[in-house]
Amino acid sequence: MQKNGDLILGGLFEVHFLSVFPELSFTSEPEQPYCEQFDMASFQQAQTMVFAVEEINRNPNLLPNITLGYHLYDNCVKLGVAFRAATALVSGTEELISNGHCSGSPPVIGIVGDPGSTHSIAISSVLGLFRVPMVSYFATCSCLSNRHRYPSFFRTIPSDAFQTRAMAKILHRFGWTWVGLIYSNDDYGIHAAHSFHQDVEHFGGCVAYSEVLPRDNNQEDVSRIVGVIGTSTTRVVVVFSTEAYLLPLVDEVVRQNVTGRQWIASEAWATSPVFLTPRLVPYLGGTLGIAIRRGEIARLQEHLLHVLPDDKPENNMLRIFWEEMFGCRFRKQERESEIAKLCTGYENLASTNTAYSDVSELRPSYNVYKAVYALAHALDDLLRCKPGRGPFSGHSCANFHNLQPWHLVYYLQRVNFTTTFGDHVSFDENGDALAIYDVMNWQRQSDGSIKVHTVGIVDEAAPNGKVLTLDEDKIFWNFENNGPLRSVCSDSCPPGTRKATRKGEPICCFDCLPCADGEISNMTDSVECTICPEEFWSSPDKDRCVPKEVEFLSYKEPLGISLTTASLLGACFCAGVLIVFARHRHTPVVRANNSELSFLLLLSLKLCFLCALLFIGRPQLWTCQLRHAAFGISFVLSVSSILVKTMVVIAVFKASRPEGQGTMKWFGASQQRGTVLALTALQVVICVVWLATASPAPHKNMRHFSSKIVYECAVGSVAGFATLLGYIGLLAAICFLLAFFARKLPDTFNETKFITFSMFIFCAVWVAFVPAYVSSPGKYAVAVEIFAILASSFGLLLAIFAPKCYIILLHPEKNTKKAIMGRAPQKK
Structure with a gap:
């Protein structure tokens, strides 16, 4: 025309x-x-x-x-x-x-x-x-x-780049990540398929299969493609094609009775009247697609x-229309005014409902x-x-x-x-129009036919979050549940898990693996788990980080209560023995065993029992500094008192011999007190130097347990702590050796036997303490240290003072000078 x-x-x-x-013929025009x-x-x-x-x-x-x-x-x-x-x-x-x-x-x-x-x-x-x-x-x-x-x-x-993006948004809206792709073997289909792959992968979906419609409509190829559609686990099929390519495929779908599929139509066939027939309702009903923006003119x-036919040769397109529409046949000699009379159906054009x-x-x-x-x-x-x-x-x-x-x-x-x-019309730097599409839905009518309805819009110029607008209540779903199908290769991974792609399979086929301890994922379909901050740990569901449990030996837990009870009980025993000795301080048993050193020993043992309480409870700076100092000084005071008692016993024995008559002048009361104070003062010096140079302090230890924080007192200086323990051990070893060699002295009431036994218990406890302390985790290391303090204190208390209390309280007849000297008459 x-x-x-x-x-x-x-x-x-x-x-x-x-x-x-x-x-073609090369012998004629x-x-x-x-x-x-x-x-x-x-x-x-x-x-x-x-x-x-x-x-x-x-x-x-x-x-x-x-x-x-x-x-x-x-x-x-x-x-x-x-x-x-x-x-x-x-x-x-x-x-x-x-x-x-x-x-x-x-x-x-x-x-x-x-x-x-x-x-x-x-x-x-x-x-x-x-x-x-x-x-x-x-x-x-x-x-x-x-x-x-x-x-x-x-x-x-709009360009296919916008079309495929719009279709990907529809897939993403309904959670369809496992889709099939069919496209025509031409520039339109090939480029659209390439762009579609990228857009689908952008939102985490993937293409289950990708099939090309043959150019020549080969029946064998078409049949194979429909077979792939029917056997695939995906329920959503996206098609980029024109009517000419798609018609054989649709006919084969009907022949093989492939139903239960959600078809997604590209703009090339989303509104095509060729497929809107009752025969295709079971197969293509409910199709979603995007269409060119609808307008009104x-x-x-x-x-x-009011287009009239004519017989002008240059307008043969118009002639063919009338011939196809109403069977008109024109003769060149007919005048233009008479042409319409030859078309018997011309007056029916207005009442004929056609695509034209x-x-x-x-x-x-x-x-x-x-x-x-x-x-x-x-x-x-x-x-x-x-x-x-x-x-x-x-x-x-x-x-x-x-x-x-x-x-x-x-x-x-x-x-x-x-x-x-x-509508606004302009072109971008590439000559492309503004991207805007209508979302179409093929809906079944009461007469069994299909009609295309607009159910949404895709506008690339809209603000983020409003690009796709859908009225889901208007969508017709051609399925039994009257709703959208699920089409996923793998179900979404809930929070607390991460996606692990299966080897050799598309990215949307994956397993959901729980996050490791200390890691979380708080979103659906997380690709990786996030490590919690240092002082936090993963919740039981691995979906959030929670503060780590802070562990320390508490007064409220059974172990803490037991050790506290034992500590107070030991202090009460010391107090009781001290009262007994005070009331019977003039009796031979008390006087014969150097009452002043006995009172000092009982006082130091009481301090040993009480210092164990400093190890229980939430560590603080002052308790960390005081607990080891009090422990070291109390035990040195106890051991040095026992050491002096042992030396006094040996001196008394030597003084009873002619060659050692001057020995006791070196072990008078003042010398005994001075020796104890001197030995204790050395421990005080060690503690002061330790606290001044590298003081113990509260420390959050996260090396032993990943899931909790062990709140403990760091020793500050290992050398200082080792010197404190070593000094106590040295005094205990000397005392044990002296008492051991003096255990068979001929005195009737030889106290060194009890001292030997008490120091044996003391040394055994602390020798066993070292490996137990090193191997015990968390608060149990503190419990081991408290147990060693209490065990050694009870050992000293019982071994040294139990025999004396036994005589004082239960056998007062033995609490005489003659009995102690071995001159009391023997009962027959």
Whole structure:
């Protein structure tokens, strides 16, 4: 179809589904290819361009005093035909020579089309060399966004890069991470599939299978693909294809009775009327898809219903429409006014509901309308250029009488207007339109047919979180549960676990492994677990970090209560013995054993029992400093008192011999007190130096237990602690040796026997203490130290004072000087 004007716009449309090429013969002139199977919907798109051009010509505010014309060609869905049409648009097909002047079809200044991505790639590659603008209304391949390869290509439909992203958002909305992919073996399908893989992986999904529809509709290949769909564990099938590729697949789906699948349709077939039949309801009902933005064009239907047939050869597209629609047959000799009379069904056009006359769902046609207006607005801006303010060399403007297509490309890149429907039209730096889609749902009607309903919108320009808007209550689900199916390879990993990908399987097929101790994951489908901070530990569910349990020997726990009781009991025993000795201080048993040293020993043992209490409870700085100092000084005081007692016993024995009569002058009361104080003072010095240089302090020990903090007193200086213990051990060893060698002295009441036994217990306890202390974890190391203190204290108390108390309290008849000296009469 064509109409002349001051400026010509070209158009490429898929008015027929098939093209037939006659057999080649080199003995006669080649015959032209012809097309079959008229497409009403595509003819509506072509008529929409005619309507837009005529509407612009009537608009006094847009391109005033300029008449637009059009040349429209049918590409018959064949690249060869489309390319031939494009070259005819930019160069003309006829030349008539008259009086030395050449006349013919004027070249177009811009082209609307082609709808196919493969066609647009080929045509734009050539037109881009001459900067002829081409505005496609249906080519979505993301490859066409390459400005270096296609410098003059524009489109009013979003790129597949946005389409696949929109479909991935729908999948993500319903949690479908395990999907199948079917795509056509052309530029549209291949590039869309590549982009879709990336978008699906971005939100953690993966493709279970990826199948290519054959170009030749090979039945064996189609049957195999449907078999894959039927046996796969995925329940969601995404299809990027055109109707021509998809029809054999759908027929095979019906033949193999593959149901229970959620189909996701790309914009190429989401609103196609070919599949909206009752026969396909069990298979394709409930399909979700994205579609080109729906629009409304005022008075378009009136234009479509008043298109009259004519017999002009250049408008054979219109002739074919009437022949296909109403069986009209035209003869060239018929006058135009008589043509309509030959079409018996002409008056029924308004009442016939076809894809041509239906304007309720204007999508590709609306994009055609926007494409024509984009070219018109660019031309209008070009012609309104003021000399000296132009964008070209020397601030010049384009000359209408020498207008070049590349002039129009500059203004087309900057076009910016709003349609009467309210949609904003502009192009980004790649020539792409604003990405906005309608989300469609194929719903079963009461008569058993399928009708496509809009249930949402995808708007890339919307704020984050509002890109996808769905009214889920309006969605029809073609399943028994009346809701969306689950389609996942593996269930989501709950908090407290992490995903572990199965070897050799896609990323969305995984196992859920519990986080290790001390690690957490607080989100669903965490890829890795997070280590808790040093003073925190994982909760039992491994979903949050909680403060670690602080462990120390407490007064409230059974072990602490037991040790406290034993400590207080030992202190009470010392007090009791002290009272007994005080009341019987003038008796021979008390006097014979150096009562002053006995009282000092009882006092020091009481301090030993009480110092154990400093080891119980939450460590604090003052308790850490005091506990070891009190322990060291108390035990040195006890052991030094016993040592002096032992030395006094030995001195008394030697003094009883002639050669040792002067020995006792060295062991008087003052010398005994001085020796004890001197030995104790040395321990005090050790403690002061230790506390001054490396004082013990509270310490949170996390080496022994990962899950809890052992709150203990760090010794500060190991050397200081070892010196303190070593000094006590040295005194105890000397005392034990002296008492051991003096145990058989001839005195009747030889105290060294008891001292030997007590020091043996003392040394045994502390020798056993060292390995037990080192190997005991946490608070039990403190308990071992307290036990050693109490055991050694009880050993000294019982071994030294129990025999004496036994005589004092139970056998007072033995508490005489004669009995002690061994002169009491023996009972018979």
